[in-house]
Amino acid sequence: MQVNFSVNGRMESVDVEPRCTLADALREDLGLTGTHLGCEHGVCGACTIMVDGQPTRACLMFAVQADGCSITTVEGLQNDDGKLHALQQSFCDRHGLQCGFCTPGMLMTAMDLLHREVEPSRERIREEMSGNICRCTGYVGIVDAVEEAARTLNSADPTD
Amino acid sequence: MKAASFDYVRPESVAGAVRCLVDAEGDGKIIAGGQSLAPVLAMRLARPRILVDVNRIPGLGALRRDGDSLRIGAMVRHHDLLEQRHSPLLAEAARWIGHAAIRSRGTTGGSIAHADPSAELPVVAAALDATIHAVGPDGGRSIPAVDLFEGALETSLDENEMIVEIEMPIPTAWGFAELSRRHGDFGLVTVVAAEVEGSWRVCIGGLAAVPFRARECEWVLDCGPAGEDRIRQAARAAAAAIETSSDLHATADYRRAMAEEFTRRAIEQAVAATRAGAH
Numbered sequence: 001m002q003v004n005f006s007v008n009g010r011m012e013s014v015d016v017e018p019r020c021t022l023a024d025a026l027r028e029d030l031g032l033t034g035t036h037l038g039c040e041h042g043v044c045g046a047c048t049i050m051v052d053g054q055p056t057r058a059c060l061m062f063a064v065q066a067d068g069c070s071i072t073t074v075e076g077l078q079n080d081d082g083k084l085h086a087l088q089q090s091f092c093d094r095h096g097l098q099c100g101f102c103t104p105g106m107l108m109t110a111m112d113l114l115h116r117e118v119e120p121s122r123e124r125i126r127e128e129m130s131g132n133i134c135r136c137t138g139y140v141g142i143v144d145a146v147e148e149a150a151r152t153l154n155s156a157d158p159t160d
Numbered sequence: 161m162k163a164a165s166f167d168y169v170r171p172e173s174v175a176g177a178v179r180c181l182v183d184a185e186g187d188g189k190i191i192a193g194g195q196s197l198a199p200v201l202a203m204r205l206a207r208p209r210i211l212v213d214v215n216r217i218p219g220l221g222a223l224r225r226d227g228d229s230l231r232i233g234a235m236v237r238h239h240d241l242l243e244q245r246h247s248p249l250l251a252e253a254a255r256w257i258g259h260a261a262i263r264s265r266g267t268t269g270g271s272i273a274h275a276d277p278s279a280e281l282p283v284v285a286a287a288l289d290a291t292i293h294a295v296g297p298d299g300g301r302s303i304p305a306v307d308l309f310e311g312a313l314e315t316s317l318d319e320n321e322m323i324v325e326i327e328m329p330i331p332t333a334w335g336f337a338e339l340s341r342r343h344g345d346f347g348l349v350t351v352v353a354a355e356v357e358g359s360w361r362v363c364i365g366g367l368a369a370v371p372f373r374a375r376e377c378e379w380v381l382d383c384g385p386a387g388e389d390r391i392r393q394a395a396r397a398a399a400a401a402i403e404t405s406s407d408l409h410a411t412a413d414y415r416r417a418m419a420e421e422f423t424r425r426a427i428e429q430a431v432a433a434t435r436a437g438a439h
Contacts, residue, residue, distance in 0.1 A: 055260050
């Protein structure tokens with residue numbers, strides 16, 4: 001089936017079987033391999049992306065269901081000048097990743113949280129990130145990174 | 161972990177969706193939020209020939225207050241339940257469902273139709289004696305929640321029927337208590353205590369194949385003012401009536417003990433809110 005949607009601001013068209021998940025369409029058909037697939041049944045959170053502004057598990061949605069939707073993946077996070085987004089930078093600075101497998105999902109989930117809450121407490125960050133599993137770094141660095149990103153974003157000059 | 165092949169249809173009306181189910185001759189499956197169905201398909205525990213996507217049917221996403229009840233369209237997402245202000249009990253229950261990325265897709269109708277014994281919304285529906293409005297080839301019918309849940313993942317819905325709306329009274333007092341090992345996990349024990357039209361409703365999920373209405377507990381509470389002793393007695397009555405078994409997650413004794421404690425907490429929460437409201 002022919003499916004049209006926008007990904008990170010670009011209109012894309014893919015021809016997929018109905019059983020193809022949105023995650024597979026992004027990875028296999030569009031080459032956007034930043035979205036990682038861990039468990040493929042909605043438990044690990046690695047494939048979290050934004051669909052029409054809402055955090056979504058890309059393994060629990062079929063690509064055909066995303067027809068007409070606006071999608072943001074981890075590849076869409078970096079600034080227009082190619083620099084890392086403040087959230088990505090703070091993951092680097094605060095050792096929020098080790099092997100990096102869970103990181104795309106962590107970033108997208110944290111983005112959603114920071115869209116909704118400008119200054120989440122550590123407890124809130126832990127609560128909101130609890131649907132994303134990390135098997136190597138542990139969570140302290142990740143919570144530090146999200147906390148720091150919130151601070152950076154809050155102190156950023158809006159006219160910049 | 162890839163679903164088997166299926167055909168995909170996206171009807172634009174309820175009648176159209178029912179027609180798709182009839183045409184599928186028992187081999188069709190409705191997909192709403194897909195948060196339970198997609199894993200089932202990925203693990204090939206189900207292999208429907210036709211997937212009927214009801215996401216684009218207009219009108220199913222409406223949520224409105226109708227006197228003392230809330231009418232919730234089948235496609236109202238958990239996220240919307242969490243945000244609405246009409247029924248604080250439903251908002252609290254929705255907060256306990258999975259994570260933000262699950263709540264943004266998962267739907268009320270889907271959760272009720274899936275009838276997972278450890279899911280939150282079936283417990284709320286059974287506690288409040290919700291009415292489930294469904295449409296099939298012969299028209300619509302209204303099913304009381306107690307008659308809908310027949311077993312684990314089993315409902316009395318016909319294979320050609322779909323849920324269109326769920327009607328729940330808005331309780332005057334309520335309490336919600338859940339025990340789960342990690343935030344966002346399915347509940348080991350989920351308890352809803354609510355007062356509707358002056359009588360108590362207590363329902364416990366996670367113990368058996370269907371939500372368990374603790375009638376003895378309700379009866380104890382209805383007999384007089386809910387002081388500390390009566391609440392304890394009511395919680396004991398609930399635990400005494402429970403039939404549950406041990407599994408991977410918890411032993412039967414642990415479940416029963418936790419059911420008693422969490423029933424007590426849910427009732428206390430409801431009673432405390434009533435007291436606070438009275439001042």
